[in-house]
Amino acid sequence: MLDLEPQYRALRPALEAALERVCGSQQFILGEEVKAFEEEAAQYLGAAHAVGVNSGTDALVIALRALDIGPGDEVITTPFSFFATAEAISLVGATPVFADIEAESFNLDPRQVAALITPRARALLPVHLFGRPAAMGALLELAERHGLAVIEDAAQAFGARYAPPCVGCDGQDCAPATQARLQARYVGTLGAIGAFSFYPSKNLGAYGDGGLIVTNDAQLAERCRKLRSHGSLVAYRNETLGYNSRLDALQAAILRVKLPYVAEWNAARRRVAETYNELLAGLPGIVTPAVTTGHVFHQYTLRLPDRRRDAIRQALAEQGIGTMVYYPTPIHQLPVYAGQFPPQPVSEAAAGEVLSLPIWPEIAESAQARVASALAQALSAGA
Numbered sequence: 204m205l206d207l208e209p210q211y212r213a214l215r216p217a218l219e220a221a222l223e224r225v226c227g228s229q230q231f232i233l234g235e236e237v238k239a240f241e242e243e244a245a246q247y248l249g250a251a252h253a254v255g256v257n258s259g260t261d262a263l264v265i266a267l268r269a270l271d272i273g274p275g276d277e278v279i280t281t282p283f284s285f286f287a288t289a290e291a292i293s294l295v296g297a298t299p300v301f302a303d304i305e306a307e308s309f310n311l312d313p314r315q316v317a318a319l320i321t322p323r324a325r326a327l328l329p330v331h332l333f334g335r336p337a338a339m340g341a342l343l344e345l346a347e348r349h350g351l352a353v354i355e356d357a358a359q360a361f362g363a364r365y366a367p368p369c370v371g372c373d374g375q376d377c378a379p380a381t382q383a384r385l386q387a388r389y390v391g392t393l394g395a396i397g398a399f400s401f402y403p404s405k406n407l408g409a410y411g412d413g414g415l416i417v418t419n420d421a422q423l424a425e426r427c428r429k430l431r432s433h434g435s436l437v438a439y440r441n442e443t444l445g446y447n448s449r450l451d452a453l454q455a456a457i458l459r460v461k462l463p464y465v466a467e468w469n470a471a472r473r474r475v476a477e478t479y480n481e482l483l484a485g486l487p488g489i490v491t492p493a494v495t496t497g498h499v500f501h502q503y504t505l506r507l508p509d510r511r512r513d514a515i516r517q518a519l520a521e522q523g524i525g526t527m528v529y530y531p532t533p534i535h536q537l538p539v540y541a542g543q544f545p546p547q548p549v550s551e552a553a554a555g556e557v558l559s560l561p562i563w564p565e566i567a568e569s570a571q572a573r574v575a576s577a578l579a580q581a582l583s584a585g586a
Protein backbone atom coordinates (compact mmCIF):
# COMPACT_ATOMS: atom_id res chain seq x y z
CA MET A 204 0.00 0.00 0.00
CA LEU A 205 2.83 2.34 0.86
CA ASP A 206 6.61 2.07 0.80
CA LEU A 207 8.54 4.84 2.55
CA GLU A 208 11.87 3.03 2.18
CA PRO A 209 12.93 4.51 -1.22
CA GLN A 210 12.56 8.03 0.13
CA TYR A 211 14.58 7.14 3.22
CA ARG A 212 17.31 5.47 1.14
CA ALA A 213 17.62 8.47 -1.18
CA LEU A 214 17.82 11.01 1.64
CA ARG A 215 19.60 8.96 4.27
CA PRO A 216 22.86 10.95 4.50
CA ALA A 217 20.99 14.26 4.73
CA LEU A 218 18.55 12.86 7.28
CA GLU A 219 21.34 11.47 9.43
CA ALA A 220 23.20 14.77 9.30
CA ALA A 221 20.02 16.59 10.36
CA LEU A 222 19.50 14.23 13.30
CA GLU A 223 23.15 14.65 14.33
CA ARG A 224 22.74 18.42 14.20
CA VAL A 225 19.78 18.32 16.58
CA CYS A 226 21.43 15.87 18.95
CA GLY A 227 24.56 18.02 18.91
CA SER A 228 22.53 21.11 19.76
CA GLN A 229 20.73 19.32 22.62
CA GLN A 230 17.71 21.51 21.84
CA PHE A 231 14.83 19.10 21.36
CA ILE A 232 11.63 21.11 21.77
CA LEU A 233 10.95 24.16 19.57
CA GLY A 234 14.19 26.20 19.24
CA GLU A 235 16.08 27.22 16.12
CA GLU A 236 15.35 24.08 14.13
CA VAL A 237 11.58 24.43 14.52
CA LYS A 238 11.75 28.17 13.85
CA ALA A 239 13.71 27.52 10.64
CA PHE A 240 11.20 24.90 9.49
CA GLU A 241 8.29 27.22 10.26
CA GLU A 242 9.91 29.95 8.16
CA GLU A 243 10.71 27.60 5.28
CA ALA A 244 7.24 26.05 5.27
CA ALA A 245 5.56 29.47 5.44
CA GLN A 246 7.67 30.66 2.54
CA TYR A 247 6.96 27.52 0.50
CA LEU A 248 3.21 27.79 1.02
CA GLY A 249 3.06 31.54 0.66
CA ALA A 250 1.66 32.07 4.15
CA ALA A 251 2.69 34.91 6.42
CA HIS A 252 2.93 32.71 9.54
CA ALA A 253 3.45 29.04 10.34
CA VAL A 254 3.25 27.46 13.79
CA GLY A 255 4.61 23.97 14.36
CA VAL A 256 2.54 21.72 16.60
CA ASN A 257 2.39 18.11 17.74
CA SER A 258 -0.04 16.74 15.15
CA GLY A 259 -2.64 17.60 12.55
CA THR A 260 -5.31 16.94 15.16
CA ASP A 261 -3.78 19.52 17.50
CA ALA A 262 -3.44 21.94 14.59
CA LEU A 263 -7.23 21.77 14.13
CA VAL A 264 -8.00 22.04 17.86
CA ILE A 265 -5.67 25.00 18.30
CA ALA A 266 -6.99 26.70 15.14
CA LEU A 267 -10.55 26.43 16.49
CA ARG A 268 -9.49 27.72 19.93
CA ALA A 269 -7.54 30.59 18.34
CA LEU A 270 -10.75 31.63 16.58
CA ASP A 271 -12.51 31.48 19.95
CA ILE A 272 -14.86 28.75 18.79
CA GLY A 273 -16.39 26.75 21.64
CA PRO A 274 -19.61 25.73 23.37
CA GLY A 275 -22.76 26.99 21.63
CA ASP A 276 -20.99 27.38 18.28
CA GLU A 277 -21.57 25.28 15.18
CA VAL A 278 -18.88 24.33 12.68
CA ILE A 279 -19.96 22.92 9.34
CA THR A 280 -17.79 20.12 8.06
CA THR A 281 -17.72 16.92 6.02
CA PRO A 282 -18.71 13.52 7.38
CA PHE A 283 -16.37 11.82 4.90
CA SER A 284 -12.95 12.34 6.46
CA PHE A 285 -10.67 10.97 9.14
CA PHE A 286 -12.37 11.26 12.55
CA ALA A 287 -9.95 13.95 13.77
CA THR A 288 -11.71 16.57 11.60
CA ALA A 289 -14.94 16.38 13.61
CA GLU A 290 -13.24 15.28 16.81
CA ALA A 291 -11.40 18.62 16.97
CA ILE A 292 -14.73 20.49 16.77
CA SER A 293 -16.21 18.39 19.57
CA LEU A 294 -13.05 18.66 21.68
CA VAL A 295 -13.35 22.46 21.85
CA GLY A 296 -16.97 22.08 22.94
CA ALA A 297 -18.52 23.23 19.65
CA THR A 298 -21.03 21.22 17.62
CA PRO A 299 -20.09 19.64 14.30
CA VAL A 300 -22.75 20.07 11.64
CA PHE A 301 -22.27 17.61 8.82
CA ALA A 302 -22.92 18.65 5.24
CA ASP A 303 -22.77 15.92 2.62
CA ILE A 304 -20.08 15.60 -0.04
CA GLU A 305 -19.88 15.81 -3.82
CA ALA A 306 -19.91 12.25 -5.18
CA GLU A 307 -17.16 12.99 -7.67
CA SER A 308 -14.60 14.80 -5.52
CA PHE A 309 -15.43 13.25 -2.10
CA ASN A 310 -15.19 16.81 -0.77
CA LEU A 311 -17.69 19.04 1.03
CA ASP A 312 -20.53 20.09 -1.29
CA PRO A 313 -21.05 23.87 -1.05
CA ARG A 314 -24.74 23.49 -1.95
CA GLN A 315 -25.28 21.25 1.06
CA VAL A 316 -23.34 23.66 3.26
CA ALA A 317 -25.50 26.62 2.24
CA ALA A 318 -28.64 24.90 3.50
CA LEU A 319 -27.15 24.28 6.96
CA ILE A 320 -25.94 27.74 7.97
CA THR A 321 -27.77 28.86 11.13
CA PRO A 322 -27.17 31.92 13.36
CA ARG A 323 -25.03 29.65 15.58
CA ALA A 324 -22.65 28.80 12.73
CA ARG A 325 -19.16 30.23 13.29
CA ALA A 326 -16.98 28.44 10.77
CA LEU A 327 -16.68 26.11 7.79
CA LEU A 328 -14.15 23.31 8.04
CA PRO A 329 -13.55 21.79 4.59
CA VAL A 330 -11.10 18.93 4.10
CA HIS A 331 -8.94 18.58 0.97
CA LEU A 332 -9.53 14.86 0.98
CA PHE A 333 -7.02 12.51 -0.64
CA GLY A 334 -5.03 15.60 -1.70
CA ARG A 335 -7.75 17.08 -3.92
CA PRO A 336 -8.57 20.72 -3.21
CA ALA A 337 -12.12 21.27 -1.97
CA ALA A 338 -14.48 23.71 -3.72
CA MET A 339 -12.87 26.68 -2.01
CA GLY A 340 -14.27 29.38 -4.28
CA ALA A 341 -17.87 28.58 -3.44
CA LEU A 342 -17.07 27.89 0.21
CA LEU A 343 -15.19 31.16 0.71
CA GLU A 344 -18.01 33.10 -0.90
CA LEU A 345 -20.55 31.44 1.39
CA ALA A 346 -18.36 32.14 4.40
CA GLU A 347 -17.95 35.77 3.46
CA ARG A 348 -21.69 36.22 2.91
CA HIS A 349 -22.50 34.76 6.33
CA GLY A 350 -19.54 36.11 8.34
CA LEU A 351 -17.99 32.68 8.94
CA ALA A 352 -14.35 31.76 9.36
CA VAL A 353 -12.87 29.09 7.11
CA ILE A 354 -10.50 26.55 8.66
CA GLU A 355 -8.91 24.29 6.06
CA ASP A 356 -8.08 20.71 7.02
CA ALA A 357 -5.14 20.31 4.66
CA ALA A 358 -3.76 17.28 6.53
CA GLN A 359 -3.68 15.22 3.33
CA ALA A 360 -2.82 18.00 0.92
CA PHE A 361 0.56 19.60 1.55
CA GLY A 362 1.53 21.26 -1.72
CA ALA A 363 -1.89 20.96 -3.38
CA ARG A 364 -2.83 24.10 -5.30
CA TYR A 365 -6.35 25.33 -5.64
CA ALA A 366 -7.50 26.15 -9.16
CA PRO A 367 -11.04 27.31 -9.84
CA PRO A 368 -13.69 26.62 -10.91
CA CYS A 369 -14.62 24.03 -8.35
CA VAL A 370 -16.82 21.03 -8.87
CA GLY A 371 -20.23 21.79 -7.36
CA CYS A 372 -20.23 25.42 -8.47
CA ASP A 373 -23.48 24.60 -10.24
CA GLY A 374 -22.82 27.24 -12.84
CA GLN A 375 -22.52 29.98 -10.24
CA ASP A 376 -18.99 31.03 -10.92
CA CYS A 377 -17.24 32.83 -8.13
CA ALA A 378 -16.98 36.59 -8.34
CA PRO A 379 -13.86 37.65 -10.30
CA ALA A 380 -12.32 39.04 -7.11
CA THR A 381 -12.64 35.66 -5.40
CA GLN A 382 -11.21 33.91 -8.43
CA ALA A 383 -8.21 36.21 -8.45
CA ARG A 384 -7.66 35.62 -4.74
CA LEU A 385 -7.67 31.88 -5.20
CA GLN A 386 -5.73 31.45 -8.42
CA ALA A 387 -3.03 28.86 -7.97
CA ARG A 388 -2.67 29.36 -4.22
CA TYR A 389 -1.65 26.47 -2.00
CA VAL A 390 -4.45 24.95 0.03
CA GLY A 391 -4.20 25.78 3.70
CA THR A 392 -3.57 29.45 2.87
CA LEU A 393 -7.00 30.23 1.41
CA GLY A 394 -9.12 30.52 4.55
CA ALA A 395 -8.41 32.11 7.93
CA ILE A 396 -6.29 29.16 9.11
CA GLY A 397 -4.94 25.96 7.57
CA ALA A 398 -4.00 22.77 9.40
CA PHE A 399 -1.44 20.25 8.13
CA SER A 400 -0.41 16.82 9.41
CA PHE A 401 3.08 15.36 9.11
CA TYR A 402 2.02 11.84 10.08
CA PRO A 403 4.71 9.64 8.44
CA SER A 404 2.52 8.47 5.54
CA LYS A 405 1.49 11.99 4.50
CA ASN A 406 2.85 13.60 1.31
CA LEU A 407 5.27 15.48 3.55
CA GLY A 408 5.80 13.05 6.41
CA ALA A 409 7.87 13.26 9.58
CA TYR A 410 9.32 10.31 11.50
CA GLY A 411 6.67 10.59 14.20
CA ASP A 412 3.71 12.86 14.84
CA GLY A 413 3.82 16.49 13.78
CA GLY A 414 1.58 19.23 12.47
CA LEU A 415 1.52 22.81 11.27
CA ILE A 416 -0.86 25.74 11.43
CA VAL A 417 -0.60 28.43 8.76
CA THR A 418 -2.32 31.80 8.65
CA ASN A 419 -1.88 35.26 7.20
CA ASP A 420 -3.25 36.85 10.37
CA ALA A 421 -0.54 37.89 12.86
CA GLN A 422 -2.93 37.93 15.80
CA LEU A 423 -4.22 34.43 15.09
CA ALA A 424 -0.64 33.20 14.71
CA GLU A 425 0.27 34.62 18.11
CA ARG A 426 -2.76 32.97 19.72
CA CYS A 427 -1.74 29.65 18.17
CA ARG A 428 1.82 30.04 19.47
CA LYS A 429 0.44 30.72 22.93
CA LEU A 430 -2.02 27.83 22.85
CA ARG A 431 0.58 25.27 21.71
CA SER A 432 2.67 25.99 24.77
CA HIS A 433 0.37 25.91 27.80
CA GLY A 434 -1.13 29.30 27.04
CA SER A 435 2.15 31.15 27.46
CA LEU A 436 4.52 32.98 25.17
CA VAL A 437 6.91 33.78 28.01
CA ALA A 438 7.90 30.96 30.36
CA TYR A 439 5.84 30.79 33.55
CA ARG A 440 3.43 33.52 32.45
CA ASN A 441 0.43 31.38 31.52
CA GLU A 442 -2.37 33.56 30.23
CA THR A 443 -4.88 30.95 29.13
CA LEU A 444 -5.45 27.18 29.21
CA GLY A 445 -3.48 25.72 26.37
CA TYR A 446 -1.81 22.47 25.35
CA ASN A 447 1.54 20.78 25.38
CA SER A 448 1.65 20.68 21.59
CA ARG A 449 5.03 21.76 20.34
CA LEU A 450 6.70 20.42 17.23
CA ASP A 451 9.93 18.77 18.28
CA ALA A 452 13.27 19.65 16.78
CA LEU A 453 14.03 16.15 15.44
CA GLN A 454 10.81 16.18 13.40
CA ALA A 455 11.47 19.73 12.21
CA ALA A 456 14.98 18.75 11.10
CA ILE A 457 13.61 15.78 9.12
CA LEU A 458 10.90 17.93 7.58
CA ARG A 459 13.50 20.52 6.53
CA VAL A 460 15.37 17.84 4.61
CA LYS A 461 12.18 16.67 2.90
CA LEU A 462 10.48 20.00 2.14
CA PRO A 463 12.55 20.80 -0.99
CA TYR A 464 11.42 17.49 -2.55
CA VAL A 465 7.70 17.68 -1.88
CA ALA A 466 6.82 19.31 -5.22
CA GLU A 467 8.74 16.60 -7.09
CA TRP A 468 7.04 13.87 -5.03
CA ASN A 469 3.61 15.40 -5.59
CA ALA A 470 4.25 15.56 -9.35
CA ALA A 471 5.29 11.89 -9.24
CA ARG A 472 2.06 11.02 -7.39
CA ARG A 473 0.06 12.72 -10.13
CA ARG A 474 1.93 10.68 -12.75
CA VAL A 475 1.16 7.50 -10.79
CA ALA A 476 -2.53 8.47 -10.80
CA GLU A 477 -2.42 9.13 -14.55
CA THR A 478 -0.80 5.75 -15.13
CA TYR A 479 -3.45 3.97 -13.05
CA ASN A 480 -6.14 5.81 -15.02
CA GLU A 481 -4.60 4.64 -18.31
CA LEU A 482 -4.20 1.07 -17.08
CA LEU A 483 -7.75 0.92 -15.75
CA ALA A 484 -9.44 2.80 -18.60
CA GLY A 485 -12.46 1.00 -19.93
CA LEU A 486 -12.72 -1.54 -17.11
CA PRO A 487 -16.40 -1.99 -16.44
CA GLY A 488 -17.75 -1.41 -12.95
CA ILE A 489 -15.19 1.05 -11.63
CA VAL A 490 -15.01 4.80 -11.41
CA THR A 491 -11.47 6.20 -11.48
CA PRO A 492 -10.55 9.55 -9.92
CA ALA A 493 -10.07 12.57 -12.18
CA VAL A 494 -6.57 14.04 -12.26
CA THR A 495 -7.73 17.59 -11.56
CA THR A 496 -5.50 20.65 -11.42
CA GLY A 497 -3.65 20.90 -8.14
CA HIS A 498 -4.59 17.41 -6.89
CA VAL A 499 -1.62 15.80 -5.10
CA PHE A 500 -3.02 12.28 -4.76
CA HIS A 501 -2.32 11.50 -1.15
CA GLN A 502 -4.59 8.59 -2.02
CA TYR A 503 -5.66 7.16 -5.36
CA THR A 504 -9.24 6.19 -4.63
CA LEU A 505 -11.62 4.28 -6.88
CA ARG A 506 -15.29 3.67 -6.57
CA LEU A 507 -16.57 0.12 -6.99
CA PRO A 508 -20.34 0.25 -7.08
CA ASP A 509 -22.72 -2.74 -6.87
CA ARG A 510 -21.52 -3.96 -3.46
CA ARG A 511 -18.42 -5.51 -4.99
CA ARG A 512 -15.79 -3.57 -3.12
CA ASP A 513 -15.12 -5.98 -0.25
CA ALA A 514 -14.93 -9.06 -2.50
CA ILE A 515 -12.54 -7.29 -4.87
CA ARG A 516 -10.41 -6.10 -1.98
CA GLN A 517 -10.25 -9.70 -0.75
CA ALA A 518 -9.28 -10.97 -4.22
CA LEU A 519 -6.46 -8.39 -4.40
CA ALA A 520 -5.29 -9.33 -0.91
CA GLU A 521 -5.04 -12.96 -2.03
CA GLN A 522 -2.60 -11.80 -4.72
CA GLY A 523 -0.55 -9.98 -2.08
CA ILE A 524 -1.85 -6.54 -3.07
CA GLY A 525 -2.56 -4.19 -0.19
CA THR A 526 -5.46 -1.76 -0.49
CA MET A 527 -7.24 0.42 2.03
CA VAL A 528 -10.75 1.67 2.60
CA TYR A 529 -10.72 5.36 3.46
CA TYR A 530 -13.23 5.53 5.13
CA PRO A 531 -15.43 2.54 5.92
CA THR A 532 -17.78 4.52 8.18
CA PRO A 533 -18.69 8.17 7.70
CA ILE A 534 -17.99 10.17 10.84
CA HIS A 535 -21.63 10.79 11.75
CA GLN A 536 -22.17 7.02 11.98
CA LEU A 537 -19.15 6.29 14.21
CA PRO A 538 -20.06 4.95 17.67
CA VAL A 539 -19.06 8.23 19.34
CA TYR A 540 -21.75 10.14 17.41
CA ALA A 541 -24.24 7.34 16.72
CA GLY A 542 -27.84 8.52 16.52
CA GLN A 543 -26.95 12.20 16.87
CA PHE A 544 -26.93 13.27 13.23
CA PRO A 545 -29.18 12.93 10.19
CA PRO A 546 -28.27 10.60 7.28
CA GLN A 547 -25.67 11.71 4.73
CA PRO A 548 -26.55 9.61 1.69
CA VAL A 549 -23.66 10.56 -0.61
CA SER A 550 -21.06 9.92 2.11
CA GLU A 551 -22.73 6.68 3.15
CA ALA A 552 -22.72 5.43 -0.45
CA ALA A 553 -19.05 6.42 -0.83
CA ALA A 554 -18.09 4.55 2.35
CA GLY A 555 -19.47 1.36 0.81
CA GLU A 556 -17.74 1.80 -2.54
CA VAL A 557 -14.31 3.38 -2.10
CA LEU A 558 -11.04 1.51 -2.48
CA SER A 559 -7.62 3.14 -2.32
CA LEU A 560 -4.85 1.49 -4.34
CA PRO A 561 -1.13 1.45 -3.52
CA ILE A 562 0.47 4.83 -4.21
CA TRP A 563 3.77 6.45 -3.37
CA PRO A 564 6.00 8.63 -5.53
CA GLU A 565 8.52 5.91 -6.44
CA ILE A 566 6.10 3.03 -7.11
CA ALA A 567 7.26 1.16 -10.22
CA GLU A 568 5.06 1.11 -13.32
CA SER A 569 5.40 -2.69 -13.30
CA ALA A 570 3.91 -2.78 -9.80
CA GLN A 571 1.04 -0.59 -10.95
CA ALA A 572 0.50 -2.88 -13.94
CA ARG A 573 0.32 -5.86 -11.59
CA VAL A 574 -2.28 -4.09 -9.43
CA ALA A 575 -4.30 -3.18 -12.53
CA SER A 576 -4.25 -6.66 -13.99
CA ALA A 577 -5.21 -8.24 -10.65
CA LEU A 578 -8.08 -5.76 -10.43
CA ALA A 579 -9.20 -6.53 -13.98
CA GLN A 580 -9.08 -10.24 -13.21
CA ALA A 581 -11.09 -9.84 -10.01
CA LEU A 582 -13.71 -7.77 -11.84
CA SER A 583 -14.06 -10.24 -14.71
CA ALA A 584 -14.19 -13.18 -12.28
CA GLY A 585 -17.23 -11.48 -10.80
CA ALA A 586 -15.60 -10.97 -7.41
Ligand SMILES: Cc1ncc(COP(=O)(O)O)c(C=O)c1O
Nearest residue numbers: 258259260285287358400401402
Ligand atom coordinates in the same frame (compact mmCIF):
# COMPACT_ATOMS: atom_id res chain seq x y z
C1 LIG B 1 -8.13 14.67 6.98
C2 LIG B 1 -7.32 14.53 8.23
N1 LIG B 1 -7.50 15.41 9.22
C3 LIG B 1 -6.78 15.35 10.34
C4 LIG B 1 -5.82 14.38 10.53
C5 LIG B 1 -5.10 14.33 11.82
O1 LIG B 1 -3.72 14.42 11.69
P1 LIG B 1 -2.75 13.74 12.75
O2 LIG B 1 -2.78 12.28 12.55
O3 LIG B 1 -1.41 14.34 12.45
O4 LIG B 1 -3.23 14.14 14.11
C6 LIG B 1 -5.59 13.45 9.52
C7 LIG B 1 -4.58 12.41 9.57
O5 LIG B 1 -4.22 11.58 10.05
C8 LIG B 1 -6.37 13.52 8.34
O6 LIG B 1 -6.20 12.63 7.35
